[in-house]
Amino acid sequence: MNPPSRNVSSFAGLNTGTNKVVYLSSFNGQPGVGQVFVYSADLNAHPSAPKRVISQGTVRPYGMWVDSAGTLYVANIPQGDPTTGITEFHPGQGTPFKTLKLGLWYPTEVAVGADGTVYVNESLANNCTGDCVAIFAPGSSTITRTVPMNFTGYALQADQMAFDRAGNLLVGAATFQSGYHIFKMNVKTFKVTELTVDLTNIQGPGLAIDHSGNMYVSSAYTGQIAVFAQGAESPTRWMTPGAQDLTVTPDGTLYAMTGGGVDEYRPGSSSPDNSFNEPYYNEGFGIAIGPAQ
Secondary structure, three states: OOOOOOOOOOOOOOOOHHHEEEEEEEOOOOOOOOEEEEEEOOHHHOOOOOOEEEOOOOOOEEEEEEOOOOOEEEEEOOOOOOOOEEEEEOOOOOOOOEEEOOOOOOEEEEEEOOOOOEEEEEOOEOOEOOOEEEEEOOOOOOOOEEEEOOOOOOOOEEEEEEEOOOOOEEEEEEEOOOEEEEEEEOOOOOOEEEOOOOOOOOOEOOEEEOOOOOEEEEEOOOOEEEEEOOOOOOOOEEEOOOOOOEEEOOOOOEEEEOOOEEEEEOOOOOOOOEEEEOOOOOOEEEEEEEEOO
């Protein structure tokens, strides 16, 4: 069984639009009161209103992930100090049943392994310099290990993560001067190396890998999404427009957060096949796909 790609590539029934929902994180709302919007992922229907809105455990929601059981994980960046951590939601529920907080400083993105290990990408940590990944063992509420990416600089940004087909965790990060980089962490040995791929004019922050090994990297400010075939060191094709975070389903359908809505790309498409913008939704960053609710 391949590890889950970004977000729930292993969840049954995610190949058809009527059998899934799309989660969108948003800073919209009262100060310090973010929200997660839940829509049908059937963008052909051009949804005009969310199925529901999650407002608890979403103080400043950024990156998200859905595991193979359908559990939604929401990374909350700090609103002041301290962070409210990673909140976990059962499918269809609006109140978190668990929070991972102890030891986290600036959780920006979250990823969950096939065994239930939770990985949190942070640009600040109390025992690590620069971009770091905090690791929670399955079922644990405390950090079991923090792994530095050995990357720091002015305006450091911790970006999206994804698993490759070998089970390695790919970690995106960027600084003002050095630009966007992708690091590969072996989840067994915790060895970190940098991917030797051409990221010219690619700023991130979105990163996703499908079951064929294709890697998608968004460039929010240049209006493109680069696609790297498995093993390729340069983009093999480009998609437009750009995006924030990304998520991909088992059949290769890509969903891209545009900041005010979602673009959907069928496998092989270079431009959106479906899109929608929500007039009440803005300041969005994170996106995840989950089971029908």
